[in-house]
Amino acid sequence: MITQKAKYALRALNLLARAEPGVTVQIPEIAGQQKIPKKFLEQIMLDLKRAGMVESRRGKQGGYLLARPAAEITYGEVLRLIDGPVAPLPCLSLTAYRRCEDCDGETDCEIRRVFSRVADETRAVLLTTSLADSVSCETPELV
Structure with missing residues (x-):
């Protein structure tokens, strides 16, 4: 389950993705x-700015x-930034691997096998x- 913070980040980014290129949107509007x-x-916007997903402009038209283009920012990238690893078990994380504390062996773990899929x-x-x-209501087909 994703956090409310991640949902808000995705909502804000989707709004920016629908905006005209080069046009800024102010915090109160978002x-x-x-x-x-x-x-x-x-x-949230400060976190997204630090990660290079959004930029800010000052002034009256700020x-x-x-x-980056909306096509280059993935949901996975946003979720990892806001919520951390997306794997359901620490032993399956690609970015923050940790052996499970109660593990007797990853190769024999039935739970790991299912959650790996x-x-x-x-x-x-x-x-x-x-x-x-x-924002285009299209999602890529899985192979």
Whole structure:
């Protein structure tokens, strides 16, 4: 299950993905349209900016816009940034592997075998679905 923070980040990014290229959107507009608490959104946007997903502009016409094309920002990238590893078990994480504390051996673990398939399928969807895919209502077909 993803956190509320991750849902808010994805909502804000999807709104920016629908904006005209080069046009900024201000925090109050994002917060209002997406029903995100303004202070929380400010923190989220700062995280997204540090990660190079959005950029900000100051001044009267200031606000936020995507720093990269929407087709280059995946749901998996956003979830990893906000929530951390997307694997259901620490021993299946590609970015933060950790052996399970109660593990007798990964090769014999029935739970790991099943959740390995879950993790692979989840990653396949999250790492191939971009903001552009989601705002166009199209998702890539899995092979």
